[in-house]
Amino acid sequence: MTDWHYWVRIRENGRHLGAGFLVTRVFVLTAMHCLRQVSSEDARLEVELADGQVMSGRLCDSVKEVDLALIAIEGAHAFDLPLAPPTDWPRPQVRWSGAYCPPGENTQLSGRVTHAPINYGSAEGGEFKGIQLTVDQLLGDYSGYSGSPVDTDPVKSGRSDPFEREERPVVGILMEQQFTREDPATGSNVLVAASVRHAMDLFPHFSIDWLRNGGRAPGPQRAASQEPSEAAEEAAAQRAAREADVVLRSLRRWEEAGLITSTEAQEQRRRTLRQLGDGALGGDGDD
Known part of the structure; x- marks a missing residue:
């Protein structure tokens, strides 16, 4: 791995489409126009890491009016993926x-x-x-x-x-x-x-509500009234485990920014750890 090992190359059937990066261990953020030539919105994509690992991914969400898209790595738990990079607000003159x-x-x-x-x-x-x-x-x-x-x-x-x-x-x-x-x-x-x-902030996958819903967020192919399959629920639980470190850092950031109170932050930390523990033990996450 290089020092900046979270960038990826995105392909379909061996044809290069563009770049993206692992914003978490499960999700790749990219520009929507990089996917303009995909065969379909449900196309299977090849995601190549800096070290040459190639994984399969699918478009899971997009905000087309601002040209942003999110790719979910299929079976991410089976790969030795790097930790998500730290993120920050932009500053001028740096x-x-x-x-x-x-x-x-x-x-x-x-x-x-x-x-x-x-x-x-x-x-x-x-x-x-x-x-x-x-x-x-x-x-x-x-x-x-x-x-x-x-x-x-x-x-x-x-x-x-x-x-x-x-x-x-x-x-x-x-x-x-x-x-x-x-x-x-x-x-x-x-x-x-x-x-x-x-x-x-534009994608529900990184919000507190996403965590409260057990890691489930609507994608472009799923209607709000549809229930996820058992396979999707299992995949969501695996994603939640992978995302724990990202969620905890986000809670600290939101608390410091005054977006949530210390009491709310502590409650969400407790919920996070409890949900992860329930998932590992096969529980349902209820109090």
């Missing part, structure tokens, strides 16, 4: 970098965050919290890097934290390239990324 390279390329991108956060109008008609970046490597066309993660230097809290890690936090996902005014067909070295924290 250095950024990315370890991802498109197939056949050897150039890794880096540069500076010039404006963050910004309200950016997506080409799909919606608006997302974005990050404006400049790139040091003058390649002309950066489309092959769409969907890949944007890393910045970590901010230390100055206190002991069992969940704090030394890796560079992911702040964004590369989405679009700006074009020059002189020649609208010529790309500039200005890119726009979507804020990862904002992107995660």
Whole structure:
């Protein structure tokens, strides 16, 4: 594994589609336009990690108006997947970098965050919290890097934290390239990324309600009135176990931001541990 081992390449039947990254051990976040050429919304995708592991995945949710999509790795529990990367809100005037390279390329991108956060109008008609970046490597066309993660230097809290890690936090996902005014067909070295924290807020899979529902969230193929099958419930329980560390970090972040009270945070921690224990023992998670 490389130091930044959570980026992935996405393919269908051996054909490269684009990039993404493991926002958790189960879910890959990517730009929806990277999946524009898939054969169907239920197509089986190949997800290749930096170390060459290849897993099967399927599109499980999307927010098309802001060009974001989520891929669920099938049977994620059977793979030795890396921990999810730490995430952070974007900050202006800091250095950024990315370890991802498109197939056949050897150039890794880096540069500076010039404006963050910004309200950016997506080409799909919606608006997302974005990050404006400049790139040091003058390649002309950066489309092959769409969907890949944007890393910045970590901010230390100055206190002991069992969940704090030394890796560079992911702040964004590369989405679009700006074009020059002189020649609208010529790309500039200005890119726009979507804020990862904002992107995660758009998907129910990372919310407290998702945890309360036992890790079940509606996907594009499931109506709200449909009950999940036993296989889906089993898969949800496995996902919940994999997501425990992410949920606990999120609870701490929400508590510090004042989004939930300390009492609510403690109650959700207790629920998390109880649900995980009940799942391991075959219980139903009731009090």
